[in-house]
Amino acid sequence: MTSTVLAYDENGDWFKNRCTEANRRKILEPFQVPDILSSKLCTELNGYFGCRSSLGDEGNLIGLSTWFRILTKRVVEPGEKKLYSGEAYLWYEMAFFTLWSTLGTARVLCIGTPSEMRVRIEQELRIRPAFNPNDPFAMLRPVLDEVLRAYDDDTWRVAKTVRRVEKKRNVRPDFEELHDLARHACHLVEIETVAIETMERMIIQQNVNFELLRTGLDKTYQIQAGEYMAFQLQMMKSVRSRAQATLDRLIGEVALAYNTLASMDNRIMKSVTILAMVFLPATFVAVSSPPRLRHEARASFV
Secondary structure (H helix, E strand, C coil): CCCEEEEECCCCHHHHHHCCHHHHHHHHHHHCCCHHHHCHHHHHCCEEEEEEEEECCCCCEEEEEEEEEEEEEEECCHHHCCCCCCCCEEEEEEEEEEEEECCCCEEEEEECCCHHHHHHHHHHHHHCCCCCCCCCCCCHHHHHHHHHHHHHHHHHHHHHHHHHHHHCCCCCCCHHHHHHHHHHHHHHHHHHHHHHHHHHHHHHHHHHHHHHCCCCCCHHHHHHHHHHHHHHHHHHHHHHHHHHHHHHHHHHHHHHHHHHHHHHHHHHHHHHHHHHHHHCCHHHHHHHCCHHHHHHHHHCCC
16 A cells, blocks of 8 residues: 655645635545535634544445644744744644545645645655554554644744743833733644644544454554554643643733833832922922912911
8 A cells, every 4th residue: 555645735825715615625525525624614723633434344444534624833933034934923724634445545635734744744654664554544643743743843932932031031021022922822722722632532533443443453553553642642732731831931921020010110100209309399399289288387377
């Protein structure tokens, strides 16, 4: 069995925004997926997983189509802006569609992936020694490895930026920058949470596959495949925890910045008041005193 990797529009913009629903349906037709995946609804969701099984006369699995969508957000570092056309951040709205059958079909369609991810996935599927053509999910494991690498890199980008903010606390806070960072971190937590749910659904389906497959996969292979996907899920949860910790640190940094600024303003107002009392003429103070005090002062001379 030979695996085929196809890629459309590595930034995802054409497939989502400039491709008609009818054209999207034609692109996905060879993968035997539901028509709703061509709709605007499914091009805007932040993640999903689904599959469609085909069974033989004896109830064994003879074909499987899978589809899943995963998003990530990449914050561009200052030295990289030329590489990304001056953008401050990029969204990668990745969608993957696979088709497998016992007749020798193993096909993967990647949409919206970074170019380096697509190349590595193609290489892995071609040279991976553990690729078992009898396992419908054998194609997905290297894909998930690359997704994990992307999430890890994008999460560290935000974490390192937050660390730079923490190191310059003596500088007046840039609340616009803090707001943008909080938005990026919040988005990462959201999409990584959905990615975890997607992977959990994949694990359930993998177990179903093993129950329906009657030949080609021994028990050792099935156990090891399940263990590896569980390991991938645990890594994904670890990355999400880092994103959540980064968001929590950023929230604390914003609170500290507000409190520090309020404290500075309070000290400035006190200093202005003291200076006014010391240096303003006494006549100004007298004229500015309340009418009641001026009346009492006149009454004391009667």
